[in-house]
Structures are given as structure tokens and as C-alpha cells.
Amino acid sequence: MDNNNQQTWEPKIYAFLCNWCSYEGADLAGGGRRIYPANVRIIRVPCSGRIDPVFILKSFERGADGVLVSGCHPGDCHYTEGNYFARRKFVLVKKLLEYVGIEPERFQARWISASEAIKFVETVKEMTENIRKLGPNTKLVKNIKEEITCQ
Amino acid sequence: MEYSYYPGCSLKSSSKDYAESVKQVSDKLGITLIELSNWACCGASVSHIPEESLSLALPALTIAEADKYSRDIVASCAACFNRLKSTHLLLGKYPEKKIETEKLIGKNLSVKINVKHFLEVLFEEVKDWDSIIIKKLKGLKVACYYGCLLTRPNDMIKDGKSEDPRMMDNLMEKLGAASIDWPFKTECCGTSFGLSKPEVVLKLSGRILRSAKKSGAECIVVACPLCHSNLDLRQSQIEKYNNLKFDLPVFYFPELAALALGIDYRNLLLDKHIVDPMPLLRRKDLI
Amino acid sequence: MIRNGISQTLALEIEKRTKINVFGCYQCGKCSAGCVFSYLMDTPPHLLMRLIQLDMREKALSSNTFWGCGACVTCSFRCPREIDVLRVINTVRSIAIEERVLSRNNSLKDVPIFNEIFMNNIIGNEHVNEFLLGANFNLKSLKFFKDISLLPVLYKKDKLTARKKASTRNIKKIVEGLKGNNGI
Amino acid sequence: MRIGVFICHCGTNISGVVDVVKLAESISHYPGVVISKENKYMCSDPGQNLIKSAVKEYNLDRIVVASCTPKLHENTFRACLEDLGLNPYMLEIANIREQCSWVHSDNPELATKKAEDLIKMAIARVRFAKELTCSKVTIERRALVIGGGVAGIQSALDIANAGYHVTLVERTPSIGGRMAQLDKTFPTLDCSACILTPKMVEANRHHLIKILTYSEVEEVSGFVGSFEVTIRMKSRSVEMKKCTGCGMCQSKCPVKVDSEFDEGLSKRRAIYMPFPQAVPNIPVIDRANCRYFLEKKCGVCKKVCPSDAIDYDQEDTILKEKFGSITIATGFDLFDHSAYGEYGYGKLKNVITSIQYERLVNSSGPTGGHIIRPSDGKEAKKVAFISCVGSRDNKMGKPYCSKVCCMYTAKHALLLKEHVPDAEAYIFYIDIRAAGKNYEEFVYRVQENYRVKYIRGRVSKIFEEGDNLIVRGFDTLSGESIEMEFDLVVLAVGVIPRKDSDSFARMLNISLDANHFVGELHPKLAPVEKNTPGIFLSGSCQYPRDIPESVAMAGAAAVKSLSLFAKEFLTSEPMISEVNTSICTGCLNCKNICPYRAINEEEIKDLDGKIRIVAKVNETICRGCGTCVASCPSQCINLKGVSNEQILAAIEAL
Numbered sequence A: 001m002d003n004n005n006q007q008t009w010e011p012k013i014y015a016f017l018c019n020w021c022s023y024e025g026a027d028l029a030g031g032g033r034r035i036y037p038a039n040v041r042i043i044r045v046p047c048s049g050r051i052d053p054v055f056i057l058k059s060f061e062r063g064a065d066g067v068l069v070s071g072c073h074p075g076d077c078h079y080t081e082g083n084y085f086a087r088r089k090f091v092l093v094k095k096l097l098e099y100v101g102i103e104p105e106r107f108q109a110r111w112i113s114a115s116e117a118i119k120f121v122e123t124v125k126e127m128t129e130n131i132r133k134l135g136p137n138t139k140l141v142k143n144i145k146e147e148i149t150c151q
Numbered sequence B: 001m002e003y004s005y006y007p008g009c010s011l012k013s014s015s016k017d018y019a020e021s022v023k024q025v026s027d028k029l030g031i032t033l034i035e036l037s038n039w040a041c042c043g044a045s046v047s048h049i050p051e052e053s054l055s056l057a058l059p060a061l062t063i064a065e066a067d068k069y070s071r072d073i074v075a076s077c078a079a080c081f082n083r084l085k086s087t088h089l090l091l092g093k094y095p096e097k098k099i100e101t102e103k104l105i106g107k108n109l110s111v112k113i114n115v116k117h118f119l120e121v122l123f124e125e126v127k128d129w130d131s132i133i134i135k136k137l138k139g140l141k142v143a144c145y146y147g148c149l150l151t152r153p154n155d156m157i158k159d160g161k162s163e164d165p166r167m168m169d170n171l172m173e174k175l176g177a178a179s180i181d182w183p184f185k186t187e188c189c190g191t192s193f194g195l196s197k198p199e200v201v202l203k204l205s206g207r208i209l210r211s212a213k214k215s216g217a218e219c220i221v222v223a224c225p226l227c228h229s230n231l232d233l234r235q236s237q238i239e240k241y242n243n244l245k246f247d248l249p250v251f252y253f254p255e256l257a258a259l260a261l262g263i264d265y266r267n268l269l270l271d272k273h274i275v276d277p278m279p280l281l282r283r284k285d286l287i
Numbered sequence C: 001m002i003r004n005g006i007s008q009t010l011a012l013e014i015e016k017r018t019k020i021n022v023f024g025c026y027q028c029g030k031c032s033a034g035c036v037f038s039y040l041m042d043t044p045p046h047l048l049m050r051l052i053q054l055d056m057r058e059k060a061l062s063s064n065t066f067w068g069c070g071a072c073v074t075c076s077f078r079c080p081r082e083i084d085v086l087r088v089i090n091t092v093r094s095i096a097i098e099e100r101v102l103s104r105n106n107s108l109k110d111v112p113i114f115n116e117i118f119m120n121n122i123i124g125n126e127h128v129n130e131f132l133l134g135a136n137f138n139l140k141s142l143k144f145f146k147d148i149s150l151l152p153v154l155y156k157k158d159k160l161t162a163r164k165k166a167s168t169r170n171i172k173k174i175v176e177g178l179k180g181n182n183g184i
Numbered sequence D: 001m002r003i004g005v006f007i008c009h010c011g012t013n014i015s016g017v018v019d020v021v022k023l024a025e026s027i028s029h030y031p032g033v034v035i036s037k038e039n040k041y042m043c044s045d046p047g048q049n050l051i052k053s054a055v056k057e058y059n060l061d062r063i064v065v066a067s068c069t070p071k072l073h074e075n076t077f078r079a080c081l082e083d084l085g086l087n088p089y090m091l092e093i094a095n096i097r098e099q100c101s102w103v104h105s106d107n108p109e110l111a112t113k114k115a116e117d118l119i120k121m122a123i124a125r126v127r128f129a130k131e132l133t134c135s136k137v138t139i140e141r142r143a144l145v146i147g148g149g150v151a152g153i154q155s156a157l158d159i160a161n162a163g164y165h166v167t168l169v170e171r172t173p174s175i176g177g178r179m180a181q182l183d184k185t186f187p188t189l190d191c192s193a194c195i196l197t198p199k200m201v202e203a204n205r206h207h208l209i210k211i212l213t214y215s216e217v218e219e220v221s222g223f224v225g226s227f228e229v230t231i232r233m234k235s236r237s238v239e240m241k242k243c244t245g246c247g248m249c250q251s252k253c254p255v256k257v258d259s260e261f262d263e264g265l266s267k268r269r270a271i272y273m274p275f276p277q278a279v280p281n282i283p284v285i286d287r288a289n290c291r292y293f294l295e296k297k298c299g300v301c302k303k304v305c306p307s308d309a310i311d312y313d314q315e316d317t318i319l320k321e322k323f324g325s326i327t328i329a330t331g332f333d334l335f336d337h338s339a340y341g342e343y344g345y346g347k348l349k350n351v352i353t354s355i356q357y358e359r360l361v362n363s364s365g366p367t368g369g370h371i372i373r374p375s376d377g378k379e380a381k382k383v384a385f386i387s388c389v390g391s392r393d394n395k396m397g398k399p400y401c402s403k404v405c406c407m408y409t410a411k412h413a414l415l416l417k418e419h420v421p422d423a424e425a426y427i428f429y430i431d432i433r434a435a436g437k438n439y440e441e442f443v444y445r446v447q448e449n450y451r452v453k454y455i456r457g458r459v460s461k462i463f464e465e466g467d468n469l470i471v472r473g474f475d476t477l478s479g480e481s482i483e484m485e486f487d488l489v490v491l492a493v494g495v496i497p498r499k500d501s502d503s504f505a506r507m508l509n510i511s512l513d514a515n516h517f518v519g520e521l522h523p524k525l526a527p528v529e530k531n532t533p534g535i536f537l538s539g540s541c542q543y544p545r546d547i548p549e550s551v552a553m554a555g556a557a558a559v560k561s562l563s564l565f566a567k568e569f570l571t572s573e574p575m576i577s578e579v580n581t582s583i584c585t586g587c588l589n590c591k592n593i594c595p596y597r598a599i600n601e602e603e604i605k606d607l608d609g610k611i612r613i614v615a616k617v618n619e620t621i622c623r624g625c626g627t628c629v630a631s632c633p634s635q636c637i638n639l640k641g642v643s644n645e646q647i648l649a650a651i652e653a654l
């Protein structure tokens, strides 16, 4: 994907979703044939607690224009309390991103349950819209083209 | 069928129009109402009788009188009906009350005959309305107002849903009118304060008229002379008090039945109504 | 202030007369909520029930609940504990009248007057003449011109005549009998 | 590395939007991909056969399937690999139906692009896939139940009746717990002893139940399937084998102290059985009060014992045993009302607690069932019952409702009327909470038939005036203040956690809830389980519970042990975390964060011989949430199957 060509540029969003809640929520959106922008790339993790801040930074570094992380609602964690730890971490990540100059809209942490397909769809639509307005992410981004070709 | 008829005080004074329509309709349908010769006032609004024994004794006098003829009693005033029927139920439920009351009135009570409202009688007597209706009340939007006493306390009229009675509505629909759904069907109009504190009536009846108007009614149908006088006689007072305009004619249900049965409206005492029903009836092409 | 324990005198008296056990009332307040007259009362129906439970006789008997009550039966009909509240109210009124307890609240003072006339009217007539009733009431309550605006209308519409006087023997007898028992 | 990619049409579900044929072609040129194929239905037999023959033909060692959500067919394709003799975890699924074709039907071009991206990410992920296996752990099929109240007894019976050994550890000299102290029980008014004693006897007789009274658990280590437990059996100073329970000793003992069982309303001796139906029916010597132990005098009991059962030199016995599961049934304590100054700091003689009242009304209790007041022994004629004492009171640090007191207070007032028909009962309450089968009806009965007066309002002050008590309350329903004289006041003291719950929790390495009751794994879906696997909750240690609920919970807890024992062995999850001990710094962040307490510290010897602390994951306990992985500062703990490398590779694939 050519990130710098304004003409063909489409926002690229990574979504780290908890296997038990948000990933199923996204599946449910599929089951309900709820159309949303094709800009999100979902990565399945067992629990929002599994999401390492490194993943988020890495995503931005590799040219993601936005990152969504989402797990079970507080109190509903499949692993009882993983999402509490996640929540604390995300607050810090958010601050760090702001510090390095990444617009806060580019990083979103949400609680989306397995039944909240609509919330998932709305979240993706909203993020895509907001990021489209912001334009491509240029901070932190490394040139990736050469790296892929050398693989 | 033959019934013992208990007209009640109001039908003999302020509600001759009601009395007339009952007579016209029952004559037409061949329902024989034989007025009890020796009836006493039922004590209508119980609230005004300080002593329960007396409040039971008054209706009991009439029940005892009716016992003589072994015919069901029919009342057309909701208040009288309520007094007679709830006395009847209570005496049936508490034998010692019955004995006490019998002592007080010096007569034995069988509690076997039934007490009915004229509305129930109409309903039971006529099975097939379609064949006898001459003029359908097409397009007339009515709000059936039962008042508080017709249905309480224990499904007084056998209608299943005391908070949303249907008997009068069903009758109206059979007559071809459109009965509207509205929430104040059984709300009290405040009648017992009619004389002592009329502003209570103005307030409560005002709410009833407003609800009917808002729900789209063109007129109100009642089954009780007290309801009628509050909603009809006092309507202009109510309008002033609430600073609203209603202009809702109030009919007794047999009056509308009479019209549908083809009885000449001139035989009914519609001119006794305070809110003139003629324009509406003309508009709907019913007279 | 309740100091000396709570007996059940009033509750038992009501129970004796009506078979109603007031201790079934759990003070949900539905009776008062449905009563369109409760705004007239210093003691709405549920509170009267509570006063009876607490045997606060004076307060119960001097309340104006029973003068404000319009006997619409809504309370009894809707009570979830199937208490015939109206009968309780009526019974409290009977006791208050028997014991000549005066209402502590003046706002409904006309009601007893109306009540007296009504009774006399029945005794004298065996049924009610609404016109006489109204006129008499206005005289006694010193509100001569009340409802006067309705008079011409009533007259015109022939709503003022009544049934001929019938025998009043029966009712007189009952009232005599009652006087012997409770002395109204 | 030889990767095969298999793209599914799913009829037209996928291929109707995504250009599957084009994709298969372009993916086949992707680095590391040996072969890329498409098929109408990958999950069907022909589809699976296509995979199988491709694996054989091209000698593939890992595969990517691009299809529906992995929730549907991950296991199908894993089984397919297993059939081929490959490790089932050498598989990644790219979800191009639920998360692509179905939601992007408006834009086939972008959908195809997205599908390609998803497949690329799966390929990147599968490159780092490792062979995973699960380990098997044997189960010790014996249960430990801590606490011998009705809940503990019921759990023990349920487990034993299914054929497994149970050890029931009770701290006091007899099992029975709180229920043994009660008189009649709401809402049916069965006599408590009549329904409890048979259960106690049954447990005592059961050949698979070992009851250890006067004993406590001191140490617990290990994990589900094999807990190692140290139990201290305190010395009774009575040889259980010899004693016949004749009671001679206690009738002759000269020392009298307040009876715990009768809540101080009677005296017991230094050698005593807590109550006549005690199980076991064998006394203990309370050494803190025995003259022999205090002053080396007396020895009367030894002299009178016909069976020579007294042994002053007996020592505590320490037992070490292995158990597969542990059930906690330690019950509750009661709030100490001396915290309320306005109720007399616990000093007013005729103010008693609800549990004392239970002893008073009990016909086998200290007064033979006469409700008399402590100050002068006069029969109580006017009694105030005050509810919510030490419950629903933030000032006392007890915000919760004790749940049983509304009901037992109604029962208490009813019993007063039954014992003393001309007595008057008043209940001061805030709300009546009667949400159980036939509970509300019970309260109606108390109000309507027994004419107990309910006053809605919390009492503000109780003080003495002469012999009697003045209670100052308020009826919020009528707005009347009340200041009334009573013979006796009974406080419905709140149910609180066991006073030693903190140290108990530390010993078991379990968590408590905000109110210090034993917390459950999930308040709705796992109310009898702890987050430590193999530890279960029974009865009122979890929250105030009445007898029916305690017994129901006891059964539920027993079932959890039984379903554990029914397994042949425990298998660990394959996708669990793993520490790279060579770089672990021993900060133990992971240990503190793990919701299952699956991580412990371990000492290892470095190459240079130095001893070092590192983290160690217990494979049986770890559930694979990965929370620890994301919190390790030195990235030395990893989650098998969802490793950092795998996720980073996926990120970097685009």
C-alpha cells in the first residue's frame, strides 16, 4: 500500500481484539451483514490483557494510520481481570502517543462485547472517518518497502 | 324477560331524560321493567352515610322488597346499582351482617335474586343487534365513560377487565359507532362533592373531559345520572374553571341505542341536555 | 410521640365491625396514589391505615380522610393486600361520629353538614330531592349563592321536580333502631 | 519452511465478493508459500482432501486456511493436520468471511485487497508457529473440606457419597457450626437440632469421611489435583480412642467459664463438650482455663475418668496430606455491637444479640426455653427487636445487607409470641428483605396473625431507666417519634467475615472480596469457585447465606470436586505462557499480575553457579490469557501459540 499517494490513500487501521468478546462481536457484525469500511485489519488475541504496548507502537511504526484495541467490558473479562490490567496500560500508551505527537484520535481503546456488533461497526466507521480527516500517519513511520522486498 | 326496576332518585328528578330513554328502549326490545312500588333511596354516595349498618340497611330495604317478586333487580343509575350490588355481595359474604341487617329492617333477605345494571340487561337480552338496528351510528366517535362505581369493587358488571371495561364500548360498536380507547374510563368524576365542594368536581371532571377530547372523542356516553350531570350540566362551569373549551355532548347509552333502533329522537328528552347534542347528531346525519 | 406501647384497640374495633385485618397493610401507598381525592385529605388513605396500625386513635378519628373520600372504591379495588380500604375509612368515620370527635382540619367542614341534610332528606322523604338538598345545604353552610347560576338552567330543563313523597315509615324505623344501638 | 495456503469460496459467500481465484494466484508468489489453492468448500470432505493431498504432494509443514471465522472450523482443520501426522498448531486461519466478504460486499475491490492483507498476516503468523503439546497431571482423588458447619458437612457427605475420601477439618471441638446453636428455623420452623443432628451423625459414621475436630489447616501448597496440606490437630488432652463420652469429667471439674456455645448465657467447665449432641461426643480440656495446666493442681478429671482417657501430656499432632481439591466452608462471624455507643457500647445488661436470643428460646438452652432477661431473670413481656445492627451501615464499614436477619427477626418475634402469648413484640426495621421461598408469606403471618408491630425506622438510642430500657426510634411511615420502654432488646447483629479471614486467605493464597468475605471466581457464572483452580466455596463464607442457600451451595461445591475427580488426569492448556529463564530478571511483575496465580518464583542456578530467582509458570493453572506476557519489562515471558514474534510478524506483514 502506498501510504503517501493522496489519491489512492485509504486509512489503514489495525484492530487488536479479544478472542472472547470483541472478536466475536466483529464476527456477529459479519453474520448480520453489517457493512463497514474495509479499512480495518483484525488481529486476534486471547485477552485484551495480552495486548503489549509494543504492538501498538509497532503498528504505527509500520504505517498504521490508526489502532483500535478492544476487549470485554470491565467486570466481564473471560480471564476475570485481564482487562483491568489492559485498561491501565492503555492509559499510559495514550499518553506516550500524545507525547510523540500522534493525534489521540488515532488510538482508541473500547469495550465491545460479543453481542455488540453494532457498537463494533459504529466504532470502525467513526474511526475511519476521523482518520480520513486527519490524513496519513507520518510520525514514527519507517520506510517499509525495502524490508518487505528483502524477505 | 321481566325485571324489578329500581329507577333511583335521580331518574325521578334531574334525569328524566335518562328515564325516558330507558323506557323507550326497553319497550322497543320487549324488556319488561316493573317498577318496585315501595323502593327507598339507596343512600347513593355511601360516603355520606356515617353508619355501615344504615348504608347496608337502605339498599337492603329495596332488596327485601324485590325478594317478594323473585325477579332480578335492574338499576340504571350506577351509584344505585353499586349500592345495591355491593350490599348484596357483602350480605352474601358475611352471614352475621345479614342477620344484623335483617334485624334492623325487620325483614328477611334471601340474597338469591341478582342485581343488574340496565347495560348488562341490554347486553344479555339482545344477541343479534344487526337484525334490529335501523340506523347505524356511523362515524360517531364516542368515549364510553363508566365512572368509578359501575365496575368496582369486584367486577360489578361482569366484564372481565375492571380497569378497562368493554361492555359499553362493545354495545356502541354494535350500534355502529366508533368507541375510542382512552385512559379515564373509570376515573371518578367527584360526584359526591357536587354540592359540598363543587370545585372538586370541576377539577376532576375537567380532567375526564380533557382526556376524552384529547383522545379524539366527539361525545361522551354514560350510564349514570350523576356522571351525566357532572359532565353535562357542569360542562360550562368546568370550561371556565379550567379555561378550556370542550363542547362535548354527553349521552346516556340508551339514548344512542334508541336512535340506532329507529326511535324518533323527538320521543327522547334530548332537549333536557345542557350541551346541545343536536348539531353533532345532525352533522353525523343521525337525525 | 408514641410512649406507652402500641395497643390494638382501634384496629380490633374495626376488625370487629368489618372483619378486616389492618395489619395486612404493608404501606405501599397504592391506595393514596390512586385516590383522586387524596389532595383534599390531611391524612391520605395509607397514612390512615398506618395510624390505625399504630393505634393513634385521636389522630385517626380527627383526620379528614373520611370527609375527603368520594367513595369511588378505587383504593379497595386496587389494594394488593386485598384490604377494603373504603370500608375501613367508613368505619373510622362511624366511630368518629359516634364519639363526636371533631375534624382537626377545617377545610372539609362543609361535608358533614351536607351529610346531615342528606340524611334528613332521606328520612323525611325516603329518597332525595336534589333541589331541596342543594337549597338546604346552602342555607346551612351559609353559602347562599353557591351554584345559583345553575338554578335557572335546572328550572328551565325541568330538573327540579321530584317523585311524590312516599312512605317514610321504613327508614324512620331503621334510624330509630340505630339510635338505640349506637346513637347517631 | 513450506507453507500451503488454502482459500475457500464458501459457495459464493466469499467468492461472491472477494476475487478468490485471483488471490490464490497472487498469494502463490508470496515468499515462503509453496502452493496456494482455492476450493468451493474447504471444510467439506473434498476440501479437506485437497489440503491433505497438497500437504503430501508438496511436503508442507504448515498451512493457512482463508475461510470463515476460526470459531467455526479451527478445530476441523487442526484435526486435518493431526490426521496427517502434523502438529495441529501449525495452522493459521484468515477470517475472510465474517470479517471481510460479509461486511464489505459494497466494495469487492477493497474487500479483495483486505482479504489479501489478512492472508499475508496469517502467513506471517504461521511462520513462527511452534509445535505445541499439552502435559498431563495426575489427580489426587481426595477432598479437603475446611469448616464443619452445615455447609461443610453437606459438601463432605455429597463428595463421600460419590465414593471419594473426604477430610473434614473443624476448628472447634464439635462439628455443627452456627446451625447447632439455633432454635427453630425459618420459614418452616423446623427444629434446627432435629434436622442437623442426623446429618452430623451420618458424616461421623461415613467410612469415607474423616472428621478432624479441634484442628486447623496450617499450610497449603501445590495446585489443583495435588494440594499439599498441613493440618494441626490440637491436643484435646483426652484420648479419643479410650473416651466413652460418659461426661463424668465435666461434671466434676471445678472450673467454670462462660460457654461459647451458649454465647455466655451459661457456664461450662474447663473440660467440656460444647453441647450434648456434639460430634464427636468427646470432651476437650481448655488448657487456658484448666487448673492443672495453669497451676499444676487439680487433676480431678483424670481421677474420675472411668476409662483412663485423660492425658495431660498429649501433644498436638501434625498431619501432612495430599488433596485434589479444597472446599472452604468456614462460615461467618457476628458483628460486635459494642461498636455502637448509642446502643450502650455493649454494656446494657438487657440488650442481647440475636444469637443469644436463639439460645434463650431454645428449650434445651440455658433457660430451658424461658425468655428471661439477664439482669434479673424476669420473664420478658415487652421486647424490641432491632434489625440491621452492623449491617447497611457505612459508618461501621459494613455497607452490605446481612440477608438472614430480617427473616430470623421475624422468627424471633413469632417465637416470643408462642412462648409468652401476652408478650408484645416490636421490630424496628429499615426494609423487610424476604426474598426466599415462602419468606414473604412468613412475614405476613408474623404481622397479621401474630400482630407483631413493625416500626419502620432505625433506632437511634437505647438507654437504661431503672430496670428497663428506653428505645428511641421513629416511625418514618407516620412521622411519629417513638420513645418506648422495653424489658429486653434483641439486636440483629450483622453477619461479618470470619475475623481471621485475612490470615486464612494468605495461607491459602486466595483473594477476598471488598468486605473480606471469600471472593468467588465469577459472581454469576462461578459463584462456588475460586480463581485458584481446585478451590471451591461452600456456604456462608462467601456472603451471608441462610440454611437452604448454604446447603445448595454445598452441593454445588461438591459437584465441582467430583467433576474434577471424574477426570482421568488433568491436561494443561497447550497455549500457555512460558518463561525464558536465561533472561528473566526475577522482577515478578508477572506473578503479581496473573489473575490465576499461576506464576511462582523459582530458584535456579546460573552457569556461573550463582543462585537466582526467576518466574515459573505452573502449566496446570495457567489459562493462557497472556496478561503476564504483556507486562514483562524484559520480554522474557511468552505465550505459546500467540507469541510476540507471531503478532509482530503479523503487524509487519503489511
Ligand SMILES: Cc1cc2nc3c(=O)[nH]c(=O)nc-3n(C[C@H](O)[C@H](O)[C@H](O)COP(=O)(O)OP(=O)(O)OC[C@H]3O[C@@H](n4cnc5c(N)ncnc54)[C@H](O)[C@@H]3O)c2cc1C
Pocket: D146, D147, D148, D149, D150, D151, D152, D169, D170, D171, D172, D175, D176, D177, D178, D179, D182, D184, D185, D186, D187, D215, D216, D217, D329, D330, D331, D332, D334, D354, D355, D358, D404, D408, D411, D498, D504, D538, D539, D540, D541, D545, D546, D547, D548, D550
Ligand atoms: C441468629 C441467627 C439465626 C439464624 N436463623 C436461621 C434460620 O432460622 N433459618 C436459616 O435458614 N438460617 C438461619 N441462620 C443462618 C444460618 O445460621 C447459616 O445459614 C448457617 O449456619 C451457615 O452455615 P455454614 O456452614 O456456612 O457456616 P457456619 O455454621 O458458620 O459453620 C462454619 C464452621 O466452620 C468452622 N470454621 C471456621 N473457620 C475455620 C477454620 N479456619 N478452620 C476450621 N474450621 C473453621 C466454624 O467453627 C464452624 O463450625 C441464622 C443465623 C443467625 C446468626
Ligand SMILES: Cc1cc2nc3c(=O)[nH]c(=O)nc-3n(C[C@H](O)[C@H](O)[C@H](O)COP(=O)(O)OP(=O)(O)OC[C@H]3O[C@@H](n4cnc5c(N)ncnc54)[C@H](O)[C@@H]3O)c2cc1C
Pocket: D524
Ligand atoms: C427482567 C429480568 C431481569 C433479570 N436480571 C437479572 C440480572 O441482572 N442478574 C441476575 O443475576 N439475574 C437476573 N434475572 C434472573 C435470571 O433471568 C434468572 O436467574 C435465570 O434466567 C434463571 O435461569 P434458569 O436456567 O433457571 O431458567 P430459564 O432461563 O428460564 O431457562 C429455562 C429453560 O427451560 C426451557 N423449558 C421450560 N420448560 C421446558 C420443558 N418442559 N421442556 C424443555 N425445556 C423447557 C425454557 O424454554 C428455558 O430455555 C432477571 C430476570 C428477569 C425476568
Ligand code: SF4
Pocket: C024, C025, C026, C027, C028, C029, C030, C031, C032, C045, C046, C049, C078, C079, C080, C081, C082, C083, C085
Ligand atoms: S394499597 Fe393496601 S397495602 Fe397499600 S397502603 Fe393502601 S391499604 Fe395498605
Ligand code: SF4
Pocket: C031, C034, C035, C036, C037, C038, C045, C068, C069, C070, C071, C072, C073, C074, C075, C076, C085, C086, C089
Ligand atoms: S374510596 Fe375514598 S379513599 Fe378510596 S380512592 Fe375513592 S375517594 Fe379515595
Ligand code: SF4
Pocket: D238, D242, D243, D244, D245, D246, D247, D248, D249, D250, D282, D283, D304, D305, D306, D307, D308, D309, D310
Ligand atoms: S470421664 Fe473420661 S470417658 Fe467420660 S467423658 Fe470424660 S474423658 Fe471421656
Ligand code: SF4
Pocket: D249, D252, D253, D254, D255, D269, D270, D271, D285, D286, D289, D290, D291, D292, D293, D297, D298, D299, D300, D301, D302
Ligand atoms: S484438671 Fe483441669 S479440666 Fe480436669 S477437672 Fe481439673 S480443672 Fe477441670
Ligand code: SF4
Pocket: D387, D388, D389, D391, D392, D400, D401, D402, D403, D404, D405, D406, D407, D430, D431, D432, D433, D492, D494
Ligand atoms: S437482612 Fe434485613 S435486618 Fe439484615 S441487614 Fe438486611 S435489611 Fe437489615
Ligand code: SF4
Pocket: D435
Ligand atoms: S417482588 Fe421483586 S421488586 Fe418486589 S420486593 Fe421482591 S424482589 Fe423486590
Ligand code: SF4
Pocket: D579, D583, D584, D585, D586, D587, D588, D589, D590, D591, D614, D615, D631, D632, D633, D634, D635, D636, D637
Ligand atoms: S515479568 Fe518477566 S522478568 Fe519479571 S519475573 Fe516475570 S518473566 Fe521474569
Ligand code: SF4
Pocket: D576, D577, D593, D594, D595, D596, D597, D598, D599, D617, D621, D622, D623, D624, D625, D626, D627, D628, D629, D639
Ligand atoms: S498467561 Fe495468564 S494465566 Fe497464564 S501465567 Fe500468564 S497471566 Fe497467568
